[in-house]
Amino acid sequence: MKNIVLCFDRTQDQSGRRAATNAGALFALVESSPQQLTWYDAGAGAQPRGMNALKWRQTAAEAARTSVEEAYRFLVDVWTPGDQIYLFGVGRGASCARELARLLATIGVWHDRRDHLLDYLLDTYVLPRTERTAADWARVTRLAAHLTGRPDPAVPVRYLGLFDSVTIPGAARSAADHLPNVAAGRHAVAIDGGHFGERIRAVEEVWFRGAHCDVAGRPGACWPLADIPLDWVLDGAVRAGVRLRGGCRLPSPTEFDALAGSTHPLSMRKLPEDARVHASVELYVRAHPQYWRRLPARIEWADAEWLARGERLVPTGAPLPIAPATPRELAVAH
Template identity: 55%
Template sequence: MKNIVLCFDHAHGQPGTHDATNAAALLRLLAQTDEQLIWYDPGTRARPVRSGLPAVGGADAGESRTAIAEAYGFLMRHWRPGDGIFVLGVGPSGIRARELCRLLATFGVADDRSRHLLDYALATYVLPRTQRTRQDWARVSRLAARLAGRREIGVAVRYLGLWNTTVAAGLSSSHPAEPLRNTRSGRHAVAIDGGLFPTQLVTPADDGLETVWFRGTHRDVTGGPGACWPLADIALDWVLDGAVAAGVILRDGAGECAPAPGEQDALAGTAPAVSRRRLPADAVVHASVEVYLRAHPQYWRRLPARVVWADPDWLARGERLVPMAGQAPHVVRHTGRAALTAAS
């Protein structure tokens, strides 16, 4: 049995030393061996639309369908029963990650007998002009199961990691309100202080899929050009922690450049908010925000009257990088992404 990690990035060209998104930064911490295969899509490069998959809703939808089809094809070639599937997505590409999870819940990993039905589903159900209902998805899933000669066809996703999933104009999820029932665990880091596009939250099927709000704008949560890196590291650390708990394998030496955020990172300044989001009542907010509130109590105005604090032990996680007695520490704050770039 092995892990298969599929990453939908939203990179702008070739990321420089400090320009990698959190999805790319996490990916560079992972081992790539026979026990863990990695598939990566940059998310923004121009590509031809696959034959039979028209660009419904414009170029973004067509490109997204192509990326999802390529990720699915990678699974068809490499996945075997018992393998663990890990899916990552950042910003607008988080929609692609979620659509892949929904496709796996509906079709599992298809074989040649279901190929034509799969092509139909990619063209008709993934990022459609009109949202599909639960009944629509159930109907096509039953048909796929009959073609495969099985009663149940869905395949589980062991972990889904997302950073501030946003919806660009003309592009939306197939059915955003429907929970991802095949996703065993996951973490979605969401920006409190807004961005240019609306955020699309994940509806959990159970307590395994967490949505937690972090201080900062879109870039401060996703990483990438213009990010406040101390804040981005906090969101990266939280999603990484969930992936490790789910069984992802880190490469040798990953601890030397993994994020280890502390209180000073939580106090970092950032650019003024483009828009101020209205958080849901009883929003789950990362405990790093509590550190900032002690120094800047006026920030309470950004939060609902009542919040639930998540990840109270986030500061203690940095201790995993503390060296043994007699060893020199090897973690340098805010140069970790340079090390990640050099190691990739």
């Protein structure tokens, strides 16, 4: 039995430690070995100047389909029963990770390549061009069960880690939130972001202070803020069994990180009344009471022990010295 880690990033064709997203930073910490295979997709960038909106939507949707198909084919090549699958994604890449999880719940891992059946399944059911309902996917699952001879073709996903998932332009709704095969997961959502996509009820969803870039991580982010959701999603992955590179260090964020940056002047998101808000936001609210206006009337604080985690990524054994570099410099090569 081995681990298989797949990451859908959104680098926007930029490089350097300050261009990394939180998904990329997390992936850089993950061990790659015969005991833990890894797969990484850099993702598509932003809309190019001069490209009309319709063309861009079509291009973005096709790029996402290609990413999910390539990830699925990787699993076809390396997955065996009992392997633990871990999926990570950021922004539109988070939607790709969810789509792959849904595909695994619907048809499992299809090893049969006869008569181009696998090509047909991927072309038809990966980010379908027309809207599919839960009943549609149930019919596909029954067909897969009949063709494979397995009563339940679903393949489990051990952990689904997402950073501020946004919808893929040009992709039809596909009921990707129905993920009964996901054992555990965490979704970090930006309080001060733009238009919010779909809620993801299949995993633990927690709201963090900052704009999309401050939760997803990318150029323009407030890096102390970005490290807080990175720490939370990574903590869930470690608890779920992800192996990290030997000697890697990522000290947990402090109260100073929670107070970093300023309040974004405008937020297009309205938090659900039952939203769970990360406990780091409480520190900021105490210093900036006007921020209460962006939060639900009754707040459930999540991850109350975030300051007490300490350096929980230090391997057991002799303690390691704290490196002088920043957490992100440790996670991402220049």
